[in-house]
Amino acid sequence: MYMKTGAGMYLNYFLLGMVNIILISNMTSLTTQWSTDSAGISYIIAAIGIGKLLTYALLGRLSDKFGRKPLVIFGALGLAIFLAGIPLSPSYQVAFALALVAGVANSALDAGTYPGLVEIFPKSIGSASVMVKAFMAAGTGLLPILILFIANQNMFYGYAFFIPAALYFLNFLFLFTVTFPNHRTVQTSEGAQDAGSTKFLSEPNFKKEGFALVVIGFTSTGLFTVAQIWLPSFGQQVLGMTEVNSIKLLSYYSAGMILSVLTLAVLLKKFLRPVTVLVIYPIITFISILIILTVRLPEIVSVASFFVGFSTAGIFQLAIATITELFWRKKGTVTGILATAGGLASVVMPLVTGLMSKTGNISIIFIFDAILSVIGLVCALFVFYRYRKLINGRIGKAFKKRAG
Structure with a gap:
């Protein structure tokens, strides 16, 4: 019934995968256009985060109050404006303002899409959520190919922005025509189903497992943000790769993400719970970053980049699912x-990391990334312990009820 709705939401995230790396992938052109440096571009990327940070909590409440559709539609339009405007921005200040708009739009997409997918696919919450990352990874992997094609044709670099902008605008129009689940009806149904009882033996505690999941939301975003921004710079400055070849590290990274989320989409339905993946993946990330730092060969770093992408894929989405x-x-x-x-x-x-880069030692940034993975692992272990306790309690309670 809602397959078209789901398709429209996933398309938004396919294009968002391009947005996430489009500034870094066009750094040379943008630094020339705005008379800035690589740190200046990292601050523009930070402006996107500021836009998200300032509006996530508000838009989450608006999603519960007014529904998912208005936010998803607004997000698509806002990102179309950002993409169309960046290559035409006459100054750094205008670009900064557009980045803020992109952050608000991204926030709107998240606040509307993740709860919306839970309501469309209530029996496959983990798989539905992690598929968001699959579409993002596909977009991330496709963008370097698009940029290389545009460069080889001696075309204006801005076409790499205009094409996804046009797709966002078309999807914006499409989303007006589709139907979203009534979030109020879904909540009422869940409430009726659990009337007189709770879903768990005891109520989950937001100050405990909730807070740990929020920290995972921070570390998981930090891990892939750092990798996406600085893998090409690491390739150029430490490994001596050309700019074109260094961007390919992002393609290996994206290939890892795609394989990971496709695998998870299958395994989460039958064999794995999201909380289990939250524990396993930070371990793989930590090992992969250690290899990048210690074995400084382009071929080895390419493989390690693949596994960094593999192990950071979907963690944020699985934290939301949990x-x-x-x-x-x-x-x-x-x-x-x-x-x-x-x-x-x-x-x-x-x-x-922009400040760290000014030291001239990019390796410091990846040491910092390794520390983030350890923090995420510690929080994931705590969530795993608490989740098992709550779930086992629920299973035991249900068993006793049947036996009685």
């Missing part, structure tokens, strides 16, 4: 809170 399962009565609100943490990482990571 937090909306635990705190299901306020899906939009808790999504907004967790996404606020992600927005904070989107602001902090470009700023902090």
Whole structure:
């Protein structure tokens, strides 16, 4: 019934995968256009995070109050404006303002899409959420190919922005024609189903597992933000790769993401819970970053980049799937809170790593990334422990009820 709606939402994130790396991938052209440097571009990226950070909590509440559709539609339009405007921006200040618009639009997409997917696919919450990352990864992988094609044809670099902008605008029009689930009806149905009882033996505690998931929202966003921004620079400055070849590291990174989320989409339905993946993936990330730092060969770093992409893919989405399962009565609100943490990482990571880059030692940035993976792992272990306790309690309670 809602397949067209789901397709429209996933297309938004396919294009968002391009948005996430489009500034970095066109750094040379943009630094010339705005008379700035690589740190200046990282601050523009941080402005996107500021836009998210300032609006996530509010838009999460608006999603619960007014529904998912208005926010998803607004997000598509806002990102179309950002993409169309960046190549035409006459100054750094205008570009900064457009980046703020992009952040608000991104926030609107998240606040409307994740709860909306939970309501469209209630029996496959983990798979539906992680498929968002699959579409983002596909967009991230396609953009370098598009940029190389445009460069080889000696075309204006702005076409790499205009093409996804046009697709966003067409999807904006399409989303007006589709139907979204009535979020109020869904919440009422869930409430009736659990009347007189709770979904768990005891109520989940937002100050405990909720807070840990919010931290994971921060670290997971930080991990892929740092990798997307600085992998090409690491390739050029440490490995001596050309600019074109260094951008290919993002393609390997994206290939890892795509394989990961496609695998998860299958495994989460039958074999894995999201909380299990939250524990396993930071371990793989940590090992991969250590390899990047210690084995400085382009071929090895390319493989390690693949595994960084593989292990950072879908963590943010799985954290949202877990937090909306635990705190299901306020899906939009808790999504907004967790996404606020992600927005904070989107602001902090470009700023902090931009300052680190001024030392001339890019390796420091990846040491910092490794520390983030360890923090995420510690929080994931705590969530895993708490989740198992709550779920086992629920299963035991249900068993006793049947036996009685």
